[in-house]
Every structure is written in structure tokens, then in C-alpha cells.
Amino acid sequence: MAGGGRSVKGLIETIAAFLIGDSQAERMVPPTGFTVRLTIVAAAAMAFLATFALAFSIATGTLADRWSTDLARTSTIRISAPETQMSAQVAAVLEVLRTTPGVQSSRLIELEEQQALLAPWFGDDLALDQLPLPQLIEVVETADGFDPQNLQLRLTAQAPGAAFDDHGRWQRPLVGAANRLRLVGWLAVGLIGVTLAVIVTLAAQSALAANHQVIQVMRLIGARDHYIAQAFVRRFTLRSILGALIGMGVGIVVLTLMPGAEDETGFLTGLRPTGNQWLMPLALPFLTGVIAFFATRRASRRALRELR
Amino acid sequence: MIEFQNVSYSYGGATLLNNVSMALPQGSFHFLTGPSGAGKTTLIKMCYAELQPTQGTVRVFGRDTSALGRDEVSFLRRNIGVVHQDCQFLDHLTVAENVALPLTVAGSTNVRTDGNMEELLAWVGLKHVEDAFPPSLSGGERQRAALARALIGAPDCILADEPTGNVDWDMSKRLMQLLVELNRMGKTVLMATHDMALIRSMKSDVQARVLRIQEKQLWLAGADL
Structure with missing residues (x-):
């Protein structure tokens, strides 16, 4: 219990320090390198894909809702x-x-x-x-x-000559299919998040290994491991957010070129979000930041433990 | 201040130090000599808890280093200035930023506005290269920058491991003068070197004791040089 309390306290300290920011700490980590570029590119690619997965999920959800609500209370009688x-x-x-x-x-x-x-x-x-x-x-x-x-x-x-058709015969499987597609969309978003976490973790581990001397120097002069970890966490989280902003921006531009729900002659109608739905992709950079924060934090703590 | 009680250290089945005892009181100056590979660096690393003895007790500022947690070791090192022969710097930071690192990690400085920083760089003769990057420094400048970094946090103890190993005689004397000056300010100094000529040359400048590591044990080689 006490260990759990310390862990929560440490987490709060880390997040607070991160939010308050310490540009000096971040400067300890060399600013350039393959891992930093990899993080930005990976985050951008993942955010781009996530934007589409999200739009797909929203579109299928809208379709399922429309079929469920608009058609659920209507039926047709055919007289031959x-x-x-x-x-x-x-x-x-x-x-x-x-x-x-x-x-x-x-x-x-x-x-x-x-x-x-x-x-x-x-x-x-x-x-x-x-x-x-x-x-x-x-x-x-x-x-x-x-x-x-x-x-x-x-x-x-x-x-x-009258035959009653309550639409349920074809409506139910379509709504079911749309709901399953919506689930697949969210699953894709989740898998993209997991993939991003793996990539950022590997990039952070690689950076920590490459910057072994930096860690040695910082320890020699009295830096706490928490401080060292924070420097890496901040670097990778901010780069991930930057990449996600780029990927999301490109994704949104491409989405505006997609057919909207009002385009009823299109085959893939409704892939372009409408109204408040446009706000949902804006959450992706934040989510990317959260994923990168925890992935880097875990990787850096483990690496620093192993470097003792 | 630093106390070894029956300390032994083994690594990979080989014993480097065997049953070593010593005490470095506050304000003392000690040279640590011995052939290469005798265990000088090992002994110094135990003084700042980089290594732990396999037997015996090392006490620094009255605390058993083997009982310290990771954070406590960090706080301990803020009161110990360490200078290595291969002084390590962060090459993407300027000399001034490197020197200020101990204060930066302690969250207590702004490099550009710290008056002590200016004085310190002037004292070690590095004012003219404060905005340069470490790879562009000469061997002597690097050692002086490492010494400045070790001193910026006003530590009570200076541990210098072969600080003159990569510099010429004149620069060695200059570095020694700086260490002696620090000792006169009340700092405890432990300096590892195999350069007996340098030690003899300081005879008139400092009241120092010479400790020698030989055959895995520590001997008092001379006093009041």
C-alpha cells in the first residue's frame, strides 16, 4: 500500500513537473538524432491512420444510428x-x-x-x-x-394483395454490420495506439542506450533518476505530439476531400465528419502525448534501473 | 568526512582492494598513489557511492553508502565534486552550461545570471571560452572546466582521479595550485595520481598525506610533504 502511495505520488510529481516544464532538463538530451526523427515520423503516420480509422468509425456509427432510428419506426405495405x-x-x-x-x-x-x-x-x-x-x-x-x-x-x-414489410428483415443485419464496422474502427484506433506505444518505447530505449554517457554525467553531478527520466520523457512526448499534430492535420485535409453524408450518389458516403464530429480528431495529439508520456516513462525507468 | 572500515572490493572473482581502512577528516589533503590498475579509481568511486564494497563499510558525511537509496546517493553527490582524467561533458552544451550542470539538476540556477558562475570561470581561466563547446577545448581547458563543474555547487569534498593525466607539466602545476587553494578554503581533497614528481613539487605548498595502494592494501607512504 505504501509502495502504491509512493508510486502515485511519483506519478503526480512527474506529470506536474512535465506540465510546469523544465527546458533545462530537456536540453540535457542531445537535440538531434535518428530516434527523435523516428518518433516524429511514426507519430505523424499513426495520427494520420488514426484520423481515418476514427472517421471510419464515426461514419459507420452514424450509419448504424440512422438505420436504427430513422427506419426502426417505419414500415411499408405493398399492394399488388x-x-x-x-x-x-x-x-x-x-x-x-x-x-x-x-x-x-x-x-x-x-x-x-x-x-x-x-x-x-x-x-x-x-x-x-x-x-x-x-x-x-x-x-x-x-x-x-x-x-x-x-x-x-x-x-x-x-x-x-397487401403484404406487410417492417424493414427489419434487411434492417437488422445492416445495423449489425454497421455496428461491427464501428467496433472494427475503434479497434483499429486502439491498435494504432498500441503500435505507437511500441515504437515510442523502442525509440526511447534506443535513445537511452545511445546517450549512456549523458546519463553517466548527469548521475555524477547529482541528478536524480527522476530528473533524468523526465528529460527523456519530455523530449519524446513533445516530439510525439508534434508528429501527431502533423499527421492529424494532413488527415483532416484529406478527409475534407472525402464524400460527405449528403452526397447520396457516392458509394462511400458519410466518411467526411460533420459538425462536432470534426472535433474528435483533435483529441488524437493529446492521446498521442499521453501514450508517449507513459511509454517513455516506463522505458526510461527500466533503462535507468538496468544502468545502475 | 570519508571513512573506510575494513573495506574489500572484488569484481569478477578478482580482489582489487583487501581490508582497507582510512579516514579523511574535514579540510585534509590526501594524495592517492599506486601503479596503474592498483585500485585508485575503484577506491575513489566508492567515495561517491558509484561502487559499493563487497565487504566492510564506507561512510561519507557520517552515512553508510550501502544503506543509501538512489535519490540519497544523488543528494550525496551534490556535496562532492568529482574530477576524472577523461572528464566527461555534454558536448551539445556550452562550457558555461556544462559547468552549471550541478546547479541545473538541483534546480537552483540560471546560467546567465549567476554571479558565482562568472567568478568561477574567471578563477579557472575559462572566461574566454564560456560559450565554446567542449570538443573545441584543449586538454588543460577541459580539466579546468571539469574542476569548475565540480566546484560550482560549493561541495565540501573534492575527489580528483588523475586530473593531470592528459596535460603538460605547467598545466598540471596550475591545476594543483587550484586544488591547494580549494583546500585552504576548507575543502577536503583526495587526489589520485601516479606522478610522484608532481607530489614532490607541491611539498612547500600544502600539508598533505600520501596514501599508496599496493598489493590490494592501503599504506601511508608519507606525511607532511
């Missing part, structure tokens, strides 16, 4: 009947819906609207009036909903 019976069956279905508890509203989907729905597949010049299309009725349910089986039975009795 001879032309002479169509009007009567439509009227019968509308009457059934009007008297069904849980139905908030229903409306007939007009020919023009059907044309607009089919246009992406068949083109704008399709003559729908020459095709034997079914008549569609959109049903919006209340928050409590209705009993679909009971509705189907009533529809069958009143309008034999």
Missing part, C-alpha cells in the same frame, strides 16, 4: 392487385391502418416519389406508368408500436 381492384384494396388497407392501435400515421407513396426512389437504379426517364408496379403505403408507428402479426392477418383478410 389487378388494376380494377387496386383502388378498393388501397382504401381497405388505409382503413385497417386507421383503426389499428399503434399506428401513428400512414400515407400513400405517389408515383413521382416512387420514380425518385427508383431513379438511381433505372434512370430518370423511366416510364413507371407502363410498368406493373405495386402500390406502396408508408406506415409510421407510435413509440409503443403495433402488433405486426395481427396487422398482417387483418390485411390479408381485408386486402388479399
